[in-house]
Amino acid sequence: MPQLSEAQVIDVAEVFRLLGEPNRLRIVLSCLDEVHTVGDICETLGLSQSLTSHHLRLLRTARIMRATRQGRQVAYTIDDDHVRDGLRNMIAHFVEPHEHTDDLAIDEAGS
Amino acid sequence: MPQLSEAQVIDVAEVFRLLGEPNRLRIVLSCLDEVHTVGDICETLGLSQSLTSHHLRLLRTARIMRATRQGRQVAYTIDDDHVRDGLRNMIAHFVEPHEHTDDLAIDEAGS
DNA sequence: TCAACGCATGAGCACATGTTCATGTGTCGG
DNA sequence: CCGACACATGAACATGTGCTCATGCGTTGA
Numbered sequence: 001m002p003q004l005s006e007a008q009v010i011d012v013a014e015v016f017r018l019l020g021e022p023n024r025l026r027i028v029l030s031c032l033d034e035v036h037t038v039g040d041i042c043e044t045l046g047l048s049q050s051l052t053s054h055h056l057r058l059l060r061t062a063r064i065m066r067a068t069r070q071g072r073q074v075a076y077t078i079d080d081d082h083v084r085d086g087l088r089n090m091i092a093h094f095v096e097p098h099e100h101t102d103d104l105a106i107d108e109a110g111s
Numbered sequence: 112m113p114q115l116s117e118a119q120v121i122d123v124a125e126v127f128r129l130l131g132e133p134n135r136l137r138i139v140l141s142c143l144d145e146v147h148t149v150g151d152i153c154e155t156l157g158l159s160q161s162l163t164s165h166h167l168r169l170l171r172t173a174r175i176m177r178a179t180r181q182g183r184q185v186a187y188t189i190d191d192d193h194v195r196d197g198l199r200n201m202i203a204h205f206v207e208p209h210e211h212t213d214d215l216a217i218d219e220a221g222s
Numbered sequence: 223t224c225a226a227c228g229c230a231t232g233a234g235c236a237c238a239t240g241t242t243c244a245t246g247t248g249t250c251g252g
Numbered sequence: 253c254c255g256a257c258a259c260a261t262g263a264a265c266a267t268g269t270g271c272t273c274a275t276g277c278g279t280t281g282a
Contacts, residue, residue: 008206011205016127017127029120039229072278073229089197161259161261167260184258185260224281232275233274237269237270241265247259
């Protein structure tokens, strides 16, 4: 365990858990650089309004995103710089080629 | 969506999902800088051998960790530099104080 | 005031997931 | 070869989670 307290581990895990759902990750990614209304997100990602709202609620509660009323509409944006930077970092790394040795199989190391 | 393909979004979400479980995150964090055997991880984190092995299997299958036999024991280490760097980055950011502006229309009342 | 728009929320269901218990597989000492 | 050690794996169960359907709430325009 590095320099993270138990509570911090829980918090980080919670953020990862929320970003671990494809639709939710897409929502967050779509708001990585821009601000979008709920309707925009629905249309862009092809999700139902209800589902989008449910996901946004989770992201809001976790302080990952923030909502702002604009008349009848509500605009969402990322509200956590750690998450934003972390995502940018992850994206940058993931764009590079991903090389790997084959699955399973426990390698041998001499004794 | 930024510069990530649909398949990449799925992959990133999968990594986040696996890191989104506290015990699994603890396992990965414990192997962030060092190599540990299954027994070490069990003892350090206070998890049952079976549970630890199940989690390690998931992390192995997802190419996040790698196993190496050392006699009777099996040592695990992180096998994905993206994940390692991403985690280090996240940790570094999470250690800093977490500020949050609480203005705004839609707010969540605690439950 | 009223209807329509835009979004939020609760209920409910099918399915995924974390955990434990029991058992299987590979390895070393004697 | 045999027993013990270290780990992997399957089954089973309780709980969590994503999704849809229906409905509620706030806002704007007429």
